[in-house]
Amino acid sequence: MGSDATAHKKRTFRKFSYRGVDLEQLLDISSEEFMKMVTCRARRKFKRGLKRKPMGLIKKLRIAKQQAPENEKPAAVKTHLRSMIIVPEMIGSIIGIYNGKTFNQVEIKPEMIGHYLGEFSMTYKPVKHGRPGMGATHSSRFIPLK
Numbered sequence: 769m770g771s772d773a774t775a776h777k778k779r780t781f782r783k784f785s786y787r788g789v790d791l792e793q794l795l796d797i798s799s800e801e802f803m804k805m806v807t808c809r810a811r812r813k814f815k816r817g818l819k820r821k822p823m824g825l826i827k828k829l830r831i832a833k834q835q836a837p838e839n840e841k842p843a844a845v846k847t848h849l850r851s852m853i854i855v856p857e858m859i860g861s862i863i864g865i866y867n868g869k870t871f872n873q874v875e876i877k878p879e880m881i882g883h884y885l886g887e888f889s890m891t892y893k894p895v896k897h898g899r900p901g902m903g904a905t906h907s908s909r910f911i912p913l914k
Contacts, residue, residue, distance in 0.1 A: 826857060
């Protein structure tokens with residue numbers, strides 16, 4: 769029993785897989801094979817073709833990754849394309865996603881594959897409920913200065 773307590777188990781991290789395919793294999797597969805793995809809405813979007821702007825974003829991300837020093841994060845690439853679906857090629861990139869006011873910097877992680885960029889940049893500020901103020905109800909419309 770004493771030897772079991774002193775022997776530490778080596779921590780093993782859960783290996784990431786997207787729909788049963790490992791990350792290394794995801795980076796190597798063709799876009800047609802990846803298209804078969806995503807949801808039907810994303811599949812429809814890819815089938816209709818990536819237009820000029822999404823392709824331009826992917827090219828900018830490639831350039832940013834190439835110009836980044838070894839073992840450093842690449843420079844952020846700003847975009848308004850909230851409807852862009854995250855593909856495996858984007859993993860590790862930093863993207864500034866526009867929320868209508870500012871660019872929120874998001875680092876693309878493997879778990880984000882298949883989601884839209886807009887899902888990671890909220891367009892509104894969640895309501896913080898507190899004391900009623902101006903315009904909350906008719907009774908709180910006039911608050912005396914005393």
